[in-house]
Amino acid sequence: MLLTTHHSPLTITGLKNLCLNQKSRQAGCLSLLTSHCSPVLLCCLLLFAQCSKHTAEKPPAAATAPYPSWYKPPNERGNVETIDINGDGVQDTIRSDDSSGSGFGAQYYTITNGKTGEKYEIELESCFCEIRTKVAIPPTLLKPENLAFKKKMEEILLPRKAAKPDPSLQWILQGLEQRRRLTDQKYFDVFIAEGIHWHPLPIQIPENYYLEMRDEQSPVPVAYYLLYGGDKHYLNIKTDTLQERYRDENIMLWATLHGIVLQKQDQYAWIFVTDIELTGAPEKLRWPSIGYLKKVENVLIVNHLRPTMSDDKIYLIDLDTGKCAGINTEQSAEIIAILGPPEKQIADDPVIREMLEEFRKL
Secondary structure, eight states: OEEOTTOOEEOHHHHHHHHSSOGGGHHHHHHHHHHHSOHHHHHHHHHHHHHHHHHHHSOOOOOOOSSOTTOOOGGGOSEEEEEOSSSSSSOEEEEEEEEEOSSEEEEEEEEEOTTTOOEEEEEEEEETTOSEEEEEOOGGGGSGGGHHHHHHHHHHHOOEEOSSOOHHHHHHHHHHHHOEEOOSOSSEEEEEEOOOOOEESSOOOOOEEEEEEEETTSSSOEEEEEEEEGGGGOSSSGGGOOEEEEEOSSOEEEEOSSEEEEEETTEEEEEEEOBTTTTBOOSSTTSOOEEEEEEETTEEEEEEOOTTTSOOEEEEEETTTOOEEEEOHHHHHHHHHHTSSOHHHHHTOHHHHHHHHHHHHO
16 A cells, blocks of 8 residues: 555555546646655656656557568569560560478469469479379370470479489389289289399489470370479489499399399399389389398399388389389288398298298299
């Protein structure tokens, strides 16, 4: 409770009655307070009155945006460039944007024909688990009068163009043609491919490139770009990609992060490449998928790593014919437990003998 100089109670209600009822009484209130309040209390009251007046006269603060400063509304996102692409004297517009998440990335490009207003859009969306990506080509870009726009889109969006698949991508494409599900086998649930394509040394490590493809089997022929991420094979940089994993007097086995290369004398062949559709893959290809390798007789046993996407899988590869097949997950745990000892001990295990016999009959 506040006290006046006469030690009588002075309540907040009293102060309001004395000072804040009407502006016309402010002068009288100040005079009354001067005669009844202590100097310290009077100073506090005057300061309170000034702050209240300042607050009342100050305009309301501008409302702040409901999103952080780095956020851009949809109509303000991306980059915009104007350029005469087809040489008709009219400026065309290129809009680009990108987005990324924990498992996916995307790039969006739209070119607007300045003369006709026609738009050509390409969306490059991919999972970080993919070593290859298909991108549909808008049919309008295939028209002769729009080839300049198509060429510009390729220039800004795609890596270099290749005339044909490199040997590692060729193995994937061969597997997609030959793959079949197996339902009548004890150990195996998928047949991947058969056949070895030999190439002269040195081993060629793929780079990023694209092929322009057409799906003639579709009811309506579809044109698309096939992008291949050759750099997904790299350990750190291209020159340290190949890691020697096995050697004897006849062969050498090399591995990248996601592929296996067989070398015999002065030639080599890709005999396995990780592909999400064909073999399964890790959630992110910066994680290696080629685990341990065990050679039993002429068969290579591969522990294929697929973290977070699914359980690891065992693949067998015939080093003479290139035949590749995968073991079903119900049998994989038992096989993995057996594969710990040296190759000679593994070859004598009855489960391995039975598995190899079934593999040779596929």
